[in-house]
Amino acid sequence: MELNNVASLAYFAPELLLSGTVAVVLLLDLVSDSPTAAGIVAMAASLVTFVLVAAGGVANAWLFNGMIVFDSFAFFFRLLITLATIVAIWMSLGSREVKRCDQGEYYAVLIAASLGMFLMAEANNLLMAYLSLELVSLTSYILTGFLKHNRRSQEAALKYLIYGGVASGTMIYGMSWIFGIAGSLNFGMINGALTHSGTGASLGVFIALVLILAGMGYKVASVPFHMWAPDVYTGAPIPITTFLAVGSKAAGFALLTRFFYPAISRLAANGSWQALAGVDWPQLLLIICMITMTLGNLAALQQTNMKRLLAYSSIAQAGYALMGFVVLSNDGIRAMMFYLIAYYVMDAGAFLVVMIIANATGREDLDAYRGLAWRGGLVPAVALAIFLFSLTGIPLTVGFIGKFYLFAAVIRGQFYILAVVGIINSVISLYYYLRPIRTMFLDQPNGDEGEVTAEAWNYGLMGVLAAATIVLGLYWGPLIAFADRSLKFFTGPT
Amino acid sequence: MPGGLTLNHFLVLSLIVFAMGLFCVMSRRNAIGILMGVELILNSANINYLAFAFYGGGRYDGQIFTIFVIMLAAAEAVVGLAIVLAIYQDLRTIDVDATETLSG
Numbered sequence: 262m263e264l265n266n267v268a269s270l271a272y273f274a275p276e277l278l279l280s281g282t283v284a285v286v287l288l289l290d291l292v293s294d295s296p297t298a299a300g301i302v303a304m305a306a307s308l309v310t311f312v313l314v315a316a317g318g319v320a321n322a323w324l325f326n327g328m329i330v331f332d333s334f335a336f337f338f339r340l341l342i343t344l345a346t347i348v349a350i351w352m353s354l355g356s357r358e359v360k361r362c363d364q365g366e367y368y369a370v371l372i373a374a375s376l377g378m379f380l381m382a383e384a385n386n387l388l389m390a391y392l393s394l395e396l397v398s399l400t401s402y403i404l405t406g407f408l409k410h411n412r413r414s415q416e417a418a419l420k421y422l423i424y425g426g427v428a429s430g431t432m433i434y435g436m437s438w439i440f441g442i443a444g445s446l447n448f449g450m451i452n453g454a455l456t457h458s459g460t461g462a463s464l465g466v467f468i469a470l471v472l473i474l475a476g477m478g479y480k481v482a483s484v485p486f487h488m489w490a491p492d493v494y495t496g497a498p499i500p501i502t503t504f505l506a507v508g509s510k511a512a513g514f515a516l517l518t519r520f521f522y523p524a525i526s527r528l529a530a531n532g533s534w535q536a537l538a539g540v541d542w543p544q545l546l547l548i549i550c551m552i553t554m555t556l557g558n559l560a561a562l563q564q565t566n567m568k569r570l571l572a573y574s575s576i577a578q579a580g581y582a583l584m585g586f587v588v589l590s591n592d593g594i595r596a597m598m599f600y601l602i603a604y605y606v607m608d609a610g611a612f613l614v615v616m617i618i619a620n621a622t623g624r625e626d627l628d629a630y631r632g633l634a635w636r637g638g639l640v641p642a643v644a645l646a647i648f649l650f651s652l653t654g655i656p657l658t659v660g661f662i663g664k665f666y667l668f669a670a671v672i673r674g675q676f677y678i679l680a681v682v683g684i685i686n687s688v689i690s691l692y693y694y695l696r697p698i699r700t701m702f703l704d705q706p707n708g709d710e711g712e713v714t715a716e717a718w719n720y721g722l723m724g725v726l727a728a729a730t731i732v733l734g735l736y737w738g739p740l741i742a743f744a745d746r747s748l749k750f751f752t753g754p755t
Numbered sequence: 756m757p758g759g760l761t762l763n764h765f766l767v768l769s770l771i772v773f774a775m776g777l778f779c780v781m782s783r784r785n786a787i788g789i790l791m792g793v794e795l796i797l798n799s800a801n802i803n804y805l806a807f808a809f810y811g812g813g814r815y816d817g818q819i820f821t822i823f824v825i826m827l828a829a830a831e832a833v834v835g836l837a838i839v840l841a842i843y844q845d846l847r848t849i850d851v852d853a854t855e856t857l858s859g
Contacts, residue, residue, distance in 0.1 A: 391827075399831060402835075402838060406838050406841060415841050415845060418841075422831075427796065430797050433800040437803035439770075441803065441807035682839075710792045724778055
């Protein structure tokens with residue numbers, strides 16, 4: 262069904278709550294002197310949002326006259342993005358860096374970014390896609406540069422801004438060609454126009470897709486639009502790095518999938534997708550995917566800063582997730598969605614441990630981890646080991662299950678070269694994921710690394726994430742079933 | 756349209772503006788210069804939307820998109836200039852090469 266503006270509001274409660282929270286947090290900052298009030302309100306709001314999203318269920322509908330689509334796929338990503346927001350706020354409340362910032366503005370912008378990601382996951386119109394992507398981008402620039410008089414933070418914000426501005430500009434230029442060829446901005450109508458018009462403008466469509474890929478590829482940090490990621494992840498406050506790594510990337514994948522699958526591909530009767538005739542974007546993305554994971558892994562090998570190492574690792578992880586994207590089947594998308602959850606759990610965990618160490622020692626380089634297990638940091642050391650094993654894809658962790666589904670989809674789609682490249686990459690990544698583990702457990706501390714003390718707040722979240730990594734690695738049935746159920750796109754009222 | 760202008764004239768114009776914007780972004784080392792290049796890219800897209808909307812007939816989607824792009828370009832300029840200003844206060848330069856502390 263297609264709903265008008267007023268009728269749509271009933272399904273829009275979580276987004277309305279987030280919008281209201283932005284204003285409330287900003288105003289609260291003016292009247293309250295408490296250093297944590299803004300954070301607690303933001304936390305409460307995002308918890309309520311989670312409940313609203315979960316309780317709201319799914320209504321297959323176009324909201325706001327087709328600007329936004331509310332289907333199972335959007336439901337899945339709304340949940341994932343809310344979880345990412347909760348983790349980011351939780352970490353912000355426990356972060357020493359963030360405590361020195363203006364609290365009200367920080368949380369208001371953070372919630373606004375979360376709202377933008379919601380809209381990215383639901384966008385059903387090129388205008389909405391652009392607006393939501395820009396809402397996420399603009400707030401991310403601000404959050405990245407939030408550490409005043411911190412040179413790295415400022416520089417990261419500048420680089421993010423420049424790459425982001427060019428990428429989104431290129432994207433809307435590509436969108437203008439799609440608009441010209443299809444005659445509409447609505448995804449459903451674009452699909453109708455492109456799949457029926459034949460091959461008349463296939464070259465034009467292909468060039469437009471390459472241009473659009475600049476904007477969307479930049480959000481998921483895939484090659485060649487990844488250059489901002491290492492600098493931004495290193496310079497930004499760690500909670501924001503986490504938020505960008507898990508939330509922004511998930512939203513990017515949601516938009517990418519929604520645009521490249523239901524908007525411009527055709528769903529065949531046997532459940533596989535067909536690209537438009539003469540528009541061979543899967544081949545292009547296949548190459549991008551292989552380069553992304555290889556480049557991410559090779560660059561990570563020589564990093565000595567943990568944030569930077571994890572940044573390159575997250576580029577490589579985006580490459581793995583893209584493996585599910587390029588095979589053009591529902592199996593692949595399901596594997597990608599499962600992997601995004603797995604990635605959320607393990608990557609947020611890894612960044613959280615980095616934050617705990619940075620809180621205690623003020624350092625992020627690998628030397629600060631020397632002998633961590635033997636100088637009071639046994640618990641974070643074990644947790645980080647679990648997260649890194651999971652990122653590598655060692656069995657008994659959720660990362661392994663995620664990779665298993667990805668490789669299964671790739672092999673079923675008969676993309677053997679991609680499977681081989683993926684496996685070689687997993688082996689390469691073993692080297693740099695094991696290095697911090699060796700440093701933490703086998704090296705002896707020098708004594709200049711600084712004390713690590715237990716902080717209940719951060720250790721609590723770390724325990725939850727570590728437990729989730731293990732439990733989901735042993736008992737993943739409900740999660741894959743959920744991803745399976747969520748794999749339904751609403752393509753318009755018939 | 757008077758003067759014998761066709762859709763193609765506008766598309767070529769927008770392509771030229773887009774190319775100039777990209778060139779500007781890649782060749783400038785001054786942060787403000789790069790932001791101006793981004794504006795050119797955005798405006799090349801605007802020309803396309805208006806041209807397609809005018810010649811394609813139908814609804815006002817193209818014009819509305821353009822209005823939103825103009826507004827967002829302003830928002831982006833605000834955030835961009837704020838970041839550039841913060842950099843200038845710290846480093847006394849807005850040359851993007853001079854700010855190179857993160858690399859590798």
